[in-house]
Amino acid sequence: MQRTEIATLGEFGLIEHLTKDIQLTQKTSVKGIGDDAAVIDNTNKKTLVTTDILLEGIHFDLTYVPLKHLGYKAAVVNFSDIYAMNGTPQQIVVSLGISKRFCVEDMEALYDGLKLACKIYDVDLVGGDTSSSLTGLTINITCIGYADENQLVYRNGAQNTDLIFVSGDLGAAYMGLQLLEREKNVFDGQADFQPDFAGKEYLLERQLKPEARKDIVKLLAENHIKPTSMIDISDGLSSDMLHICKQSKVGCAIYEERIPIDYQTALMAETFNMNVSTVALNGGEDYELLFTVPLSLHEQVSALEGIHLVGHITAEENGCHLITRDGQEMQLKAQGWNPLT
Amino acid sequence: MQRTEIATLGEFGLIEHLTKDIQLTQKTSVKGIGDDAAVIDNTNKKTLVTTDILLEGIHFDLTYVPLKHLGYKAAVVNFSDIYAMNGTPQQIVVSLGISKRFCVEDMEALYDGLKLACKIYDVDLVGGDTSSSLTGLTINITCIGYADENQLVYRNGAQNTDLIFVSGDLGAAYMGLQLLEREKNVFDGQADFQPDFAGKEYLLERQLKPEARKDIVKLLAENHIKPTSMIDISDGLSSDMLHICKQSKVGCAIYEERIPIDYQTALMAETFNMNVSTVALNGGEDYELLFTVPLSLHEQVSALEGIHLVGHITAEENGCHLITRDGQEMQLKAQGWNPLT
Incomplete structure (x- = not known):
């Protein structure tokens, strides 16, 4: 397999490379990757926000977890939190900390998984942050979703005899x-x-x-x-x-x-x-x-x-x-x- | 200084300890820490989302950066991205990866900085994720803000002679x-x-x-x-x-x-x-x-x-x-x- 060092692209080059084919599919995604912040239009809905951090050696072991699967799972576990509010996931932003051990093709595989999850669950990838890391791979995903106010389900509503x-x-x-x-x-x-x-x-x-x-x-x-x-x-x-x-x-x-x-x-x-x-x-x-x-x-x-x-x-x-x-x-x-x- | 091992509190105990005095001050913060996702009411406004990852040894050196300052800065750099859209920051969610080198008091100092920044900039801390890390400290903050649609400023609007x-x-x-x-x-x-x-x-x-x-x-x-x-x-x-x-x-x-x-x-x-x-x-x-x-x-x-x-x-x-x-x-x-x- 080809191995392109990430340094040959740099931070902005890598982001551009990984995200160049990412389309916005949700009508609520006003502005995606490429500005200081993503812009989302949730007029008349409540906005839901959840975040998850995945650290190499703690949450995953790359000996047996393929990077594409890891990307898929990292996205899905966030969607799951939004569904658990009885809401619909809508956008994610993705932060990566990447050690020198990883090459561009590795990050492509990770993004392939993220993109596949986004496609299957109708979610847009609208932003993120990418940095080098001294040690291993770190992935943080924040997911934005929405729900009608009267549709929201919290953890605190269970009643005796339910x-x-x-x-x-x-x-x-x-x-x-x-x-x-x-x-x-x-x-x-x-x-x-x-x-x-x-x-x-x-x-x-x-x-x-x-x-x-x-x-x-x-x-x-x-x-x-x-x-x-x-x-x-x-x-x-x-x-x-x-x-x-x-x-x-x-x-x-x-x-x-x-x-x-x-x-x-x-x-x-x-x-x-x-x-x-x-x-x-x-x-x-x-x-x-x-x-x-x-x-x-x-x-x-x-x-x-x-x-x-x-x-x-x-x-x-x-x-x-x-x-x-x-x-x-x-x-x-x-x-x-x-x-x- | 007292040194309480994080393991004595566990994940949920640590979060509870660090966030127990966090109040929601923004009328748009419907639900904060403690459910699967935070709930935000941005009716009639556009929602802005930005995220930043900070890794020890890359973005900060704890030899000379006090943890309280680090927390403050980690929050402020996210607010800055929202202001750069001509928007107003409103909520943050905070992910932490913490190695065994850190104790509860260290995380208290970090949270003191986060809370101070939130207080000064009128922002609510509404959620997060906390995990152990094999190596050093990782902080990811996602900031949610808002702006009227006609008030938003992107990077792509500069015109010749401006x-x-x-x-x-x-x-x-x-x-x-x-x-x-x-x-x-x-x-x-x-x-x-x-x-x-x-x-x-x-x-x-x-x-x-x-x-x-x-x-x-x-x-x-x-x-x-x-x-x-x-x-x-x-x-x-x-x-x-x-x-x-x-x-x-x-x-x-x-x-x-x-x-x-x-x-x-x-x-x-x-x-x-x-x-x-x-x-x-x-x-x-x-x-x-x-x-x-x-x-x-x-x-x-x-x-x-x-x-x-x-x-x-x-x-x-x-x-x-x-x-x-x-x-x-x-x-x-x-x-x-x-x-x-």
């Missing part, structure tokens, strides 16, 4: 990470190594190329269902459920047997001798939506495809509990992936 | 950096070292605690002057003037003798045996405003305090030139500080 639903299934992204780490460790000792990924594609995809649940937000809107609270599961079901409970000043009961788990996740957990419920509760990076609706919507929401009832909201003084398969009440703890320890 | 103005004076921040670097090098060899900064406070302040030119944007508005193009000088007069010329498809003539330079800057350049015009043209980090107005506004704008006429716009085919003190025409080159080489 039902708790989760989209998709949980724990697969975490098992995908375990699998990649295992194969990486095996690989360290062998020159002609071929990783063993057959039949485990779903786990890898959930880890390497997650999707944000745009479809669920759309499905809820089509059915005129507005959750009372919502969050995306980035740190694990336990941790994110506790965010809702804390901000809503309520308790909860989550039923272990109801937590949705894919067959591949269960199989891989067994292989690794891990408790699959623990994986689903604390794994993180699922980017599924966790939300609450009034009890009166029980049948209507339960009938929606891809959405699973996992528990109900209780009074604050009852605390936050997991009800195990054998009926025991255990305290729900935030053992999710903590990037600061 | 006059070019610059606020304040140039080159001082760069000489401040040279001074700090010199004292650091001297310090390396001495235990009881006292840096020699007497009489050079202005240079240090320009480097360590720059201000964004909110006052100039206000002054122009009060006098009903809307520039045809505007940019903030972060990379140096040459580089930023060339941005305007390229985007406006025009040429320019900048007069060396008209470039505003402070006495301390000139003196320090002499001490360092540097050409002070080169310093002013290429030094960068001045965060002054560079803008163009129609020739018809010559007298009106020239009469404003703190604004200096430095040249005029020419036809694109004439190119971009510096007219030296002895009347020579030299091509203007972007030799500004390039973070990628």
